[in-house]
Amino acid sequence: MRKVGGSARVARYLMRQIRTHGPGQSLPSFRSISQDCKVSATTLSSVIRQFEKRGLLVVRSKQGVYTPPTIPAERTRVELLDVLYVGADPQVVSHIAFRQDMLWHLGQQPSQLGYSVRFHGIHADPSGIAEIEQVAEDPECEACLVINLSSLAHLQPLQDAHVPYVAIYPESPEVPAHNCVTVDHTHIVASQLQHLLDRGHRHIGYLYKVRDHTFRRSEYFQREAFYRMALKHRLPIDDSDVQYAGLESADQIEGIHALLDKPNPPTAIICNDAHLPELYKAAEHFNLRIGHDLSVIGANDGPEVTAVSPPATTLRIPRGQAVKIGLEMLETILHSSDATTPNRNVAVSLIERASTGRAPTSVPRTQAQPQVSSI
Template sequence: MAKPSTDHLVARYLERCLRCTAPGGALPSVRQMMEQCKVGPQTITRVVRQYQKQHLVDAKPKSGLFRPVSEIALPTVTRLDVIYFNVRGEIHAMLNDQIPVDHSFHGELITAIKQVASSRGYAVHFHAQLDADHEAQMVESLCDAPDCRACLTVGLSDMSMHRALVHAYLPVINLYPMGFHIPENAICTNADQVIDEQLSFLIELGHRRIAYLHNVEDHRPHRDLLLRRESFYRQAMESGVELHRGYVRYAGFIEDSQLEAARALLAIHPRPTAVICADQHLPAVYQAAAELDLQIGEDLSVLGTDNKLIAQTIDPPATSLQVPRVQAVHLGLDMLDDVLAGRDRTPEENLQATCRIICRQSTGPAKLS
C-alpha cells in the first residue's frame, strides 16, 4: 500500500500530539518527528510553520517545540469517514444512495450512524467497495486524503486495512468487526451473551429440543456468526439441550435456501419445539410451520435475532433479540472522543454492546409430545 502524502501524515501526527499534550507541554522534537513519520526535516519544518501561523505550536530556539500556554482551541475534527467492509450488493447500493435505506440490520445501522454523527457535528462520508482489491485502493485513498481526520469502520476483517489507517495516524473506531483478531478501539457483541440470552429464555419456557438456523458461509468469514454457532453448540450441550442430527443447519440469505432449510428442519423426528434463527429466516420458518399445520407460539416457538422490522410486522409478531444500532454508534463516537484525546482502548478494554430479548407472540411454553 502506498504511503500517504507526507505533509498529511505529519499534520495528523502533530495534531494527535497536540491533543495529548497539556498547554505549555513539550511536543516531539523535529528529529523525533522525522523518525516517527519517516520524512525529512524540510517536511517537518513546512508543516510546523503552518501550525505556528495558527498559534498552535510555539518553537523556542534551543528548547524545542511546545503547545502554547494560551487556551487556543485545537483543530476540531468535523469529518467522519465511515468505511464499510465486506459489503453485499444491497448494502453497497444503500450506502451510495442508489436505493432507499431499508429496515435491515445494516439499513438501520446506516441510519443511526447518519443521525448520531450529524447530531454531534460530524459531516459523514461513507465508503464501500464490493471486492477486496478495491477495498485496498479505497483505504489507500483515505490515507492520502488531506481532509481525512477520523474513521469509523464497520465489519472490518482484514487487519492490514486497519494497520494502514493507523500507520497514517488516523484515529480509527471499529464497529462490529468481523475478523477473529479484534483490533483496539472496537465495539463488539459478545457471542456467548447472545446465545445465553436466547437459550436461557427458551429453557425457562420448558424447551429442550432447540434448533439453530445460521448464516455461516465457508467462503465469507464472519466473526460474530461463527462464534455464535460454536457458542450454541457448547451452551446447548452444557444445558442439557437435545441436539439431534440436523438441528443446527445453514439457512443462508436467499429465500429458496431459507425455505428449504426450514422445511428440512421441521421434518426431523423428533421435531424441535423451538427454533433460534436470524430475523430474515422468520418468513421461511413460519411458512414451513404453516405447511405442517403448526401454530407459531404454541406448537413451535421461534426466536429471532436482530429485532428487525420483519420481527415486528410478521403474524404473529416475533420474539427477537435486539442487537443495538443507535447505542453502538453512541458508544463508538464516545470512544472516538477518547481516542482524539489520546486515550486508546486495548482489545481487552473494548466495549460490548448490550443485547436484550424483545418478547412477542412467537414464543410460548414447550408443547412436548
C-alpha cells in the same frame, strides 16, 4: 508507507499533540516526530511551517516546537468523520434491516455532534486494504469509524497514517484489545437458549445465515456457542438440526424445510430476524402453530419481528447505542496522547413476544398443505 500520505500523517500527529498538551508546552523533538511519522526532515519542516503560519505551533530556534499560549478550541476540532463500512456499499439501499438501521444512526448521531460524515464502502477481501489506504492518504481525513471490520489488516493503513479510529462490531477472526465496540456473541445464544429451556423445550433447531466457507465472527461464534451449550445441556440434536438459511429466499426455504420436514422436527427454532417471514410461511405449510406447536426466537429486533403474526420474541442487538459508544471512544482518543482506548461491550436484551410458548407434549404431523409454490 506511501510518500503521498506523509504530510497528512504529520498533520494528524501534530494536531493530536496540540489537543493533548497544555498552552506553551513543548512537543516531541523533530527527530522523534520524524521517526514516528516515517517522513523526511523536509516533509516535517514543511508541515510545521504551515502549522506555525496558522498559529497552531511556535518554533523556537535551537529549543524545539511548542504549543502557543492560547488556542481557540474550534481551531483544533475534528469536523470530518469518515465511516468505512466493510462488506457493504452505504450508497446503495440495503434490504438488510440491521444495516439500514446502523447507517441511519451513523448519519444522524455524528451530525448532531457537529461532524460532517463521508461514507465509504470497503471490500471485505484484501482489495479493501488499498481502499482504506486511499482514505487514509486523503489530507482531509481526520478520524474514522470502521463498521464490520473483517481483517486486522484493514486497520494497518489507519495506524500507519496516524488516523484515529474506532471499530464497531468487528467481524474479524481476531479482535484487538483496543478501540472496538463489541457484543458478547456467546451471551446472545445463551439468552436465546435459556429462554427456550425455561419453557421446557429440549429439541431445538438452529438457523444460521453465512455459508461455511465465509468467515463472519458473529455467525461463527454464535453457531459454535449453540453447539457447546446444546452439549452442556445434553440436548438431543444432530447435524440436521443446524441448517444454513442465508439471506436469499430460496436458501431460507431449503434450510427451513430441512428442519421441519422430518419425522421428529424441533419444537423450537433459533434464527435471525431475517428468517422470520419464510419460517412463518413454512410453519403454516406444515400445519404448525407459531407459539404453540413451534416456538421461534430471533436476533436483532428488526422490523420483521412485528411484521409477522404472532410477533416474534427476539434478542435486541443495539445499533444506536453502539454508535453512541463508538463516538464517545473516538472523542477520548482525539483528546488523548494515546491513540488507543479499551474496548467496550454493548449489552443485548431479550424482547419477549408471542412466538415462544411452552414446549408441546407432541408435534402434529399432519400432511403439508399443497400450495408449495406460495412458500
